[in-house]
Amino acid sequence: MHIKENFDVDAYIICKEYNGISLPHELLNGEYFFTTLHDDLNHIHNNVNENLKIKAKLPRTHAILVELHYQNKILKIDCIPAIELPDDFLLVPDGWKHCKKINLKYEENGLKKLNKKHYGNGTKLILLIKFWNWRLGKPLKSYVIQRLVEEIFMHDEINDWKGAARIFFREAIQLFQKHYKNELILKDRVYTHRSILKDYKVKQINKFNTHLMQAYDLVKKNQWEQLFGK
Incomplete structure (x- = not known):
């Protein structure tokens, strides 16, 4: 279980059957991972605990959402099928047809460095920007927001929240301009030759960039309620 502090819950469901052995090449794809996990979750719902509800149909590209x-409370969990690899790596789906390696410690270390620099305020700023992203319907996944904040504020300072929001939107726009010029931004922590934005279509990137520019216009006009709500 990987719980992102103050945010959502990602559960990496480890398939013990293949730990320590080579998975047949024909099974190295998201289809096999997700289908296996979906069958297991169905078994849990039908035979173990009917309070576990599967909220997503196949095919999936990132996770299977369950409640x-x-x-009288509902906990939403993104269930991600995974196989443990040496040195703290996991093998997880990369869409429906492929797999990729990830390392959760790399992500945790990035957040730790940010919080150390800003005395714990890095997490709070990430939560603020994720809330803005959530109000827009989450056009980009939460981990992209976190990486943007880390990228920007490992160099800039967090002196106050309004000032930090102003810096974030201004610098994020500049980062996306570099992306449009085919410069590598937001490098994947494992596959460092590519960006984590590779998972998104051009239309999605363009839409998010428009949201950034609209947000920055609101910041410059001090229209904070339109940006974050009352």
């Missing part, structure tokens, strides 16, 4: 109903 756990308990004492």
Whole structure:
């Protein structure tokens, strides 16, 4: 279980059957990973705990969303099928047809460095920007927002929240301009030759860039309620 502090819950469901052995090449794809996990979750719902509800149909590209109903509360969990590899790596789906390696410690270390520099305020700023992203319907996944904040504020300072928001939107726009010029930004921590934006279509990137520019216009006009709500 990987719980992002103050945010959502990602559960990496480890397939013990293949740990320590080579997975047949024909099974190295998201289809096999997701289908296996979906069958297992169905078995849990039908035979173990009917309070576990599967909220996503196949095919999937990132995770299978489930809801756990308990004492009139609902916990939403993104379930990601995975196989453990040496040196703290995991093998997870990369869309429906492929797989990729990830390392959660790399992500945790990035956040730790940010919080050390800003005395714990890095997490708070990420939460603020994720809330803005959530109000827009989450056009980009939360981990992209986190990486943007890390990229920007490992160099800039967090002196106050309005000032930090102003810096974020201004610098994020500049980063996306570099992306449009085919410069490598937001490098994948494992596959360092490519960007984490590779998972998104051009239309999605363009839409998010438009959101950034609109947000920066609101910041310059001090229209904070339109940006973050009351």
